[in-house]
Amino acid sequence: xxxxxxxxxxxxxxxxxxxxxxxxxxxxxxxxxxxxxxxxxxxxxxxxxxxxxxxxxxxxxxxxxxxxxxxxxxxxxxxxxxxxxxxxxxxxxxxxxxxxxxxxxxxxxxxxxxxxxxxxxxxxxxxxxxxxxxxxxxxxxxxxxxxxxxxxxxxxxxxxxxxxxxxxxxxxxxxxxxxxxxxxxxxxxxxxxxxxxxxxxxxxxxxxxxxxxxxxxxxxxxxxxxxxxxxxxxxxxxxxxxxxxxxxxxxxxxxxxxxxxxxxxxxxxxxxxxxxxxxxxxxxxxxxxxxxxxxxxxxxxxxxxxxxxxxxxxxxxxxxxxxxxxxxxxxxxxxxxxxxxxxxxxxxxxxxxxxxxxxxxxxxxxxxxxxxxxxxxxxxxxxxxxxxxxxxxxxxxxxxxxxxxxxxxxxxxxxxxxxxx
Amino acid sequence: xxxxxxxxxxxxxxxxxxxxxxxxxxxxxxxxxxxxxxxxxxxxxxxxxxxxxxxxxxxxxxxxxxxxxxxxxxxxxxxxxxxxxxxxxxxxxxxxxxxxxxxxxxxxxxxxxxxxxxxxxxxxxxxxxxxxxxxxxxxxxxxxxxxxxxxxxxxxxxxxxxxxxxxxxxxxxxxxxxxxxxxxxxxxxxxxxxxxxxxxxxxxxxxxxxxxxxxxxxxxxxxxxxxxxxxxxxxxxxxxxxxxxxxxxxxxxxxxxxxxxxxxxxxxxxxxxxxxxxxxxxxxxxxxxxxxxxxxxxxxxxxxxxxxxxxxxxxxxxxxxxxxxxxxxxxxxxxxxxxxxxxxxxxxxxxxxxxxxxxxxxxxxxxxxxxxxxxxxxxxxxxxxxxxxxxxxxxxxxxxxxxxxxxxxxxxxxxxxxxxx
Numbered sequence: 001x002x003x004x005x006x007x008x009x010x011x012x013x014x015x016x017x018x019x020x021x022x023x024x025x026x027x028x029x030x031x032x033x034x035x036x037x038x039x040x041x042x043x044x045x046x047x048x049x050x051x052x053x054x055x056x057x058x059x060x061x062x063x064x065x066x067x068x069x070x071x072x073x074x075x076x077x078x079x080x081x082x083x084x085x086x087x088x089x090x091x092x093x094x095x096x097x098x099x100x101x102x103x104x105x106x107x108x109x110x111x112x113x114x115x116x117x118x119x120x121x122x123x124x125x126x127x128x129x130x131x132x133x134x135x136x137x138x139x140x141x142x143x144x145x146x147x148x149x150x151x152x153x154x155x156x157x158x159x160x161x162x163x164x165x166x167x168x169x170x171x172x173x174x175x176x177x178x179x180x181x182x183x184x185x186x187x188x189x190x191x192x193x194x195x196x197x198x199x200x201x202x203x204x205x206x207x208x209x210x211x212x213x214x215x216x217x218x219x220x221x222x223x224x225x226x227x228x229x230x231x232x233x234x235x236x237x238x239x240x241x242x243x244x245x246x247x248x249x250x251x252x253x254x255x256x257x258x259x260x261x262x263x264x265x266x267x268x269x270x271x272x273x274x275x276x277x278x279x280x281x282x283x284x285x286x287x288x289x290x291x292x293x294x295x296x297x298x299x300x301x302x303x304x305x306x307x308x309x310x311x312x313x314x315x316x317x318x319x320x321x322x323x324x325x326x327x328x329x330x331x332x333x334x335x336x337x338x339x340x341x342x343x344x345x346x347x348x349x350x351x352x353x354x355x356x357x358x359x360x361x362x363x364x365x366x367x368x369x370x371x372x373x374x375x376x377x378x379x380x381x382x383x384x385x386x387x388x389x390x391x392x393x394x395x396x397x398x399x400x401x402x403x404x405x406x407x408x409x410x411x412x413x414x415x416x417x418x419x420x421x
Numbered sequence: 422x423x424x425x426x427x428x429x430x431x432x433x434x435x436x437x438x439x440x441x442x443x444x445x446x447x448x449x450x451x452x453x454x455x456x457x458x459x460x461x462x463x464x465x466x467x468x469x470x471x472x473x474x475x476x477x478x479x480x481x482x483x484x485x486x487x488x489x490x491x492x493x494x495x496x497x498x499x500x501x502x503x504x505x506x507x508x509x510x511x512x513x514x515x516x517x518x519x520x521x522x523x524x525x526x527x528x529x530x531x532x533x534x535x536x537x538x539x540x541x542x543x544x545x546x547x548x549x550x551x552x553x554x555x556x557x558x559x560x561x562x563x564x565x566x567x568x569x570x571x572x573x574x575x576x577x578x579x580x581x582x583x584x585x586x587x588x589x590x591x592x593x594x595x596x597x598x599x600x601x602x603x604x605x606x607x608x609x610x611x612x613x614x615x616x617x618x619x620x621x622x623x624x625x626x627x628x629x630x631x632x633x634x635x636x637x638x639x640x641x642x643x644x645x646x647x648x649x650x651x652x653x654x655x656x657x658x659x660x661x662x663x664x665x666x667x668x669x670x671x672x673x674x675x676x677x678x679x680x681x682x683x684x685x686x687x688x689x690x691x692x693x694x695x696x697x698x699x700x701x702x703x704x705x706x707x708x709x710x711x712x713x714x715x716x717x718x719x720x721x722x723x724x725x726x727x728x729x730x731x732x733x734x735x736x737x738x739x740x741x742x743x744x745x746x747x748x749x750x751x752x753x754x755x756x757x758x759x760x761x762x763x764x765x766x767x768x769x770x771x772x773x774x775x776x777x778x779x780x781x782x783x784x785x786x787x788x789x790x791x792x793x794x795x796x797x798x799x800x801x802x803x804x805x806x807x808x809x810x811x812x813x814x815x816x817x818x819x820x821x822x823x824x825x826x827x828x829x830x831x832x833x834x835x836x837x838x839x840x841x842x
Contacts, residue, residue: 013596015589043599072592078600160818168436168721171493171822175434178464179499184717203819272696274714293695295713296605300589303725306818386818397581397727397807398624401592 002034003105005324006048007056008041009073009140010080010111010118014154015161015302016313017140018067018074020110023317024138025056025064034325039102039409044078045109045118049091049417051098053409066402068314069392071302074404077111080419082118085128094417095122096131101412106134106324110317112141112152116332117356123330136320137332137352140313142299144195147358148350149334153316154299156309156385159199161301162188162243163386165294167203170210170241173290177239183230183281184241185291186211187274189298191247194218194362196298200243201374202382210241211373215277217247218362219371221256226277227284229372234287246273303399307388308343319347343384423455424526426745427469428477429462430494430561431501431532431539435575436582436723437734438561439488439495441531444738445559446477446485455746460523460830465499466530466539470512470838472519474830487823489735490813492723495825498532501840503539506549515838516543517552522833527555527745531738533562533573537753538777544751557741558753558773561734563720565616568779569771570755574737575720577730577806580620582722583609583664584807586715588624591631591662594711598660604651604702605662606712607632608695610719612668615639615783617719621664622795623803631662632794636698638668639783640792642677647698648705650793655708667694724820728809729764740768764805 007024009017021040028035040054041047047054054075056064067074082091098104109119116137123135139146144155166186173184190196194216201214212233215221233240248256257273274291281289316333323331331349338344366378374382392399428445430438442461449456461475462468468475475496477485488495503512519525530540537558544556560567565576587607594605611617615637622635633654636642654661669677678694695712702710737754744752752770759765787799795803813820 009596013593046599070592071589073596076599077596079597080600163819164724165718165722167819167822168492168723169717171491172434172717172721175430175494175498176500178467178497179501186718202817205817205819275693290716291714292716292718293712293714294718295711296590296593297586297607297713297715297718300593301586302589303585383817388818389812389815391810391812394810396623396626396804397809398584398588398626401588 002036004036004103005038005106005108006041006099006104007038007108008044008047008110009075009077010044010109010115011077012142012299013073013077014140014142014299015071015157015305016154016310017110018070019310019313020138020140020153020317021074022064022067023314024108024321027318027321031321031325035106035321036103039104040075042406043076044080045082046078046080046419048095048098049419051411051413053102054406055409058407059404063402063404068310069302070401071300075406081114082121085121092125092129096125096129097413099131099133102409105132108136108138108320110138110140112143113146113357113359116146116352120330120352120356123352134324134329136324136328137355138316138320139332139334142196143190143193145193145359146355147360148355149332150337150345151335151385153309153313155195156306156312157301158196158298159202159382160306160386161298161304162196162200162294163202164304166200166211166241166243169292170203173239173241180288181290182234182239182287183289185274185277185289186243187246187272187291187293188243189295190217190245192217192359194245197243197245198362198366198374198378199382199386202379202386204373208237211243212237212240213242213372214374215242215244215248216362216367216371217245217249218364219367220251221248223280225371227280229370230281231285244273244277248273302392305390306386307390308385310390312345315347323349340380340384343387423457425457425524426459426527426529427462427520427525428459428529429465429468429531430496430498431465431530431536432498433563433720434494434498435561435563435720436492436578436726437575437731438531439491440731440734441559441561441574441738442495443485443488444735445529445742448739448742452742452746456527456742457524460525461496463827464497465501466503467499467501467840469516469519470840472832472834474523475827476830479828480825484823484825489731490723491822492721496827502535503542506542513546513550517546517550518834520552520554523830526553529557529559529741531559531561533564534567534778534780537567537773541751541773541777544773555745555750557745557749558776559737559741560753560755563617564611564614566614566780567776568781569776570753571758571766572756572806574730574734576616577727577733578722579617579719580623580803581727581807582719582725583617583621583715584623585725587621587632587662587664590713591624594660594662601709602711603655603660603708604710606695606698606710607664608667608693608712608714609664610716611638611666613638613780615666618664618666619783619787619795619799620803620807623800623807625794629658632664633658633661634663634793635795636663636665636669637783637788637792638666638670639785640788641672642669644701646792648701650791651702652706665694665698669694723813726811727807728811729806731811733766736768744770761801761805764808
């Protein structure tokens with residue numbers, strides 16, 4: 001009897017993380033002679049700790065196929081990081097207890113940097129605690145900040161969402177500018193690295209096209225420079241469309257969104273970055289503004305996913321299973337770029353020791369000298385990642401996303417386990 | 422020689438107002454024996470007042486065809502309402518001077534309620550000031566608040582955007598709820614009527630599906646009721662997805678978004694409605710939240726336009742020309758619903774006296790008794806309006822929107838005219 005597998009989703013979900021789940025499940029089913037049932041963790045690693053496992057063999061082929069076009073995490077995700085072996089041994093002993101009870105010999109963890117750390121620790125269960133298991137990390141993060149991979153599955157679709165949205169809003173504000181709104185700000189998620197904001201820059205295919213200004217976390221906010229760039233765009237093109245990363249910082253390192261004074265109730269200023277920038281534009285330049293905050297819409301927007309991203313997300317799931325069957329452990333599946341144009345890529349792998357807790361920032365030469373847009377070099381890197389559309393099926397005008405049965409696996413350990421807060 | 426036509430776009434633009442422009446231009450070209458050149462006003466009626474006219478005959482058929490899938494206002498829009506004949510006679514005399522110089526006998530104005538008023542006044546130029554002109558209003562408003570038409574071109578696409586977005590975000594927050602975000606709020610444009618918020622309700626096709634709570638401007642905000650509904654959804658379904666209209670009001674009639682105290686700088690509270698609701702959820706229920714503010718993205722989102730809406734937008738433009746050629750004036754083109762399912766519609770017309778400055782609110786029986794969702798009656802009304810997808814063409818992963826030449830018509834009056842502020 002082949003050993004069973006555990007698969008779980010971790011961290012912030014994306015529009016395409018379920019395509020990776022589909023890749024894992026498809027490949028495991030294809031190799032059922034060598035890999036048993038895939039048990040999914042309900043809500044990530046927590047599902048293993050609580051022995052709350054989902055029997056994916058009860059899902060139809062159609063349901064598995066539907067994962068490819070369904071956003072969010074079909075099995076539930078979590079924000080929960082395993083501590084070190086020395087500080088939380090009980091968690092590892094519990095994992096082993098549950099894995100042993102369900103004969104789990106393969107561990108696939110689908111997440112970002114923090115999750116890579118969890119996966120690394122699980123890969124060490126054999127050496128440290130004598131429980132043999134192969135652990136493979138399936139990369140996923142809209143932040144695109146994992147090292148040693150050309151890009152991160154989940155990012156391409158966010159990039160496409162941001163580029164499409166700022167292009168569209170740019171057309172809108174340009175029409176309104178004569179008598180009304182002249183400045184539009186789109187605030188995007190991405191606290192530590194500017195990849196998602198940079199992606200907006202792809203919409204500028206000719207001079208004057210939106211976005212006119214991009215604000216990166218990597219470039220300390222310079223009020224005068226920003227206002228000058230906005231004013232120049234309005235004077236030259238009639239309007240100014242801005243993409244601003246939520247992670248924008250002051251020269252002191254403080255997040256701009258947290259720099260406002262407290263309000264009358266003593267609360268920190270509400271509303272994030274966009275309204276602060278908007279007020280600045282209004283107070284100093286006297287331009288009428290509008291702003292949008294994309295938040296979850298950008299990472300859940302499966303309706304405008306990148307086809308390349310969907311294909312890569314599927315591929316990293318499938319490759320994880322294949323790597324495991326070849327005997328690998330303690331690695332992350334990677335995307336390797338063979339050429340920019342045409343974009344040719346393949347999957348590879350990298351050791352988790354070199355991945356976990358390492359954040360890849362934007363190189364400085366991806367940002368123009370003035371700090372307000374992307375360079376040609378950046379464009380060459382980003383452009384392939386948003387290629388192609390991969391529309392979900394629609395019924396009644398709405399995308400038809402699947403909801404799995406998520407049937408619980410009968411408990412075998414059946415002992416309570418208390419999660420630390 | 423047939424008389425020429427004036428066409429202009431007014432008020433907040435939409436993802437499909439250019440499809441109406443295409444309808445007007447196509448029909449005028451088809452009837453070039455009876456209608457001369459269509460001069461577009463640059464930035465709405467302002468283009469007429471400033472004699473800033475665009476020669477649409479210089480645009481290729483391909484460019485005109487491209488208007489169908491291009492968001493924003495291709496000729497520029499304006500927020501500018503003609504005053505009464507008695508208070509601003511100079512404006513009307515100027516219009517006549519410009520129209521006479523360019524032999525304009527047809528006036529097509531593409532906008533919402535305020536614009537209908539402007540169109541009505543132009544239709545009276547003959548009776549009041551002796552200049553014969555036929556004025557037809559081409560309806561456009563994402564707010565869906567024009568009377569005497571089944572729906573307003575521009576609304577169906579916003580409705581689809583909101584329904585798709587809250588469905589997608591609902592999948593996201595449901596995945597995160599175990600250890601992180603439990604409540605998601607999507608703030609939507611629509612200051613006076615709840616149509617755009619109601620549209621989100623279409624995403625709830627089965628109990629428990631997002632959105633769980635909708636906040637309408639028509640229902641005075643009840644804090645305890647709101648918190649109860651949110652808490653119930655979280656307890657029952659694990660998470661709560663909310664669509665909130667920016668026009669939400671307190672029982673006093675004050676906008677909730679303006680109810681916050683001023684901040685330390687004496688400014689009114691920044692950030693609009695969503696952060697206020699979010700803080701309430703956090704303070705009172707202790708649930709982690711996220712929120713998005715759709716703003717222009719929802720009305721510019723041509724990539725997810727409703728096919729029905731695109732078709733209706735085109736049809737009202739075409740019908741306007743046909744009505745004019747039949748001798749009509751002082752009317753708005755309307756959409757008439759013949760049946761709900763299958764959805765059958767045709768165009769008609771309504772007198773502008775009954776349209777201008779009348780706002781259609783949501784009927785109370787379109788909102789559930791508890792005030793937090795839509796009724797079946799509302800669903801039957803809304804459902805047809807989001808049917809069908811009408812994707813723009815893509816290149817390099819981005820939608821290809823057209824930018825017209827917008828060549829200026831040589832001035833004939835060539836006298837300055839000062840716009841009142």
